[in-house]
Amino acid sequence: MRLFKKATGIGMTAVLAIGLAACGNADAKNDDEKISGTTGNVGESVDYTITGIDPGSGHMELTAKVLEEYDLPDWNVTSGSGAAMTAALKRAYDKEEPIIITAWSPHWKFSKFDLKYLDDPQLIYGDAEEIHTLGRTGFKEDFPEAYTIFQRFSWDMDDMAEIMIAIEDGEKPEVAARTWVDDNQDKVSEWTDGVAKVNGETIKLVYAPWDSELASHNMMKIVLEDMGYDVQLSMVEPGPMFSAVADGSADATFAAWLPNTHKTYVEKFEGEFEDIGVSMVGVKQGLAVPTYMEGVDSIEDLKSN
Incomplete structure (x- = not known):
């Protein structure tokens, strides 16, 4: 067949x-x-x-x-x-x-x-899945401030949908993300409260080519830039995404759907990255x-x- x-x-x-x-x-x-x-x-x-x-x-x-x-x-x-x-x-x-x-x-x-x-x-x-944040080995030691933000990072499907719909309606991803961040400072402050700003440290984020991940990574890029980071985004297929975090050529991703969607990649690269936290629950495929x-x-x- x-x-x-x-x-x-x-x-x-x-x-x-x-x-x-x-x-x-x-x-x-x-x-x-x-x-x-x-x-x-x-x-x-x-x-x-x-x-x-x-x-x-x-x-x-x-x-x-x-x-x-x-x-x-x-x-x-x-x-x-x-x-x-x-x-x-x-x-x-x-x-x-x-x-x-x-x-x-x-x-x-x-x-x-x-x-x-x-x-x-x-x-x-x-059944229902979760979206996880993954970081390369050593990420916590190299970027303790960002690590704290990533650990706290959690939002819901309606939050993400606001950005996705704005992009689909013709807004540039970075503009849609900025609008959401500006309109949701109470939520953003829960992630960043007490975290010291940095001075131009570069973080490389990688994500799969899905509209949901385009929304989340552009949003977090804005949050991190407001904290003083220089953020580089790369969009790749899921396999290279996991490989990049595992080999350290990327620092983190917010695009790991677990336990089913990306099960193969998680098993393949087991022990080569850190599961930092869950950013969204109740996602479905x-x-x-x-x-x-x-x-x-x-x-x-x-x-x-």
Whole structure:
């Protein structure tokens, strides 16, 4: 079975019924049911394709396992980027066409589109996850002030969503981050209270190419710069992100989703970094569809009848 293929979009099966009125009405009804997934033909309606993200992500690894564990041999997952996935979602959503995507929250798409997660009775994607802050070995000794801030750093999905939505609406990431920091000084002060400012020390932060991580790292860049640091941001795939923290070429990341999404990388680099703390709880990943796709509520519903 071929699980992954490069694609710029998602193939759709379109059926147009033309004929006598009675036949036309029956065919149109059947077509509507295929699109909504009410007849068990959801696979046909999306060409047995799930629209995925970057191939190096733990989410895609778990999605491959989903196809295996749920016995979905006819299905495949396109790989690309988070931006390509959301572009495909928008195209389908605007036309009320069926689409299945790899999804995670927090993410701005749940504010822009009416979506629902598919139930995962086997918990392949796991239960609710946490986002952890990781630092390279020796980070605490080299940057004690920043280490204290990172230990205290905690916010919720609504906080992150404010920045993500502003960026999606056209704001530059650094401007959206600055606005949030200025509007949430009470929260920021909980992280920085009593921490001495520094004089231009350079910190290198690395993050995966997800909208959520773009938001968190630009926000923390502003916080650290206000404390006197020179902050360098680098966006890389998840594998190189963990590798950079493990080998010390990056100082820290706020993009480790545990215990499931990045389990492979945590095990690979065990003992080569420090888990500094949890910045967010209750985050989630899985497969999602627009709510107009009726009769598709579980991954089990993807099986052919």
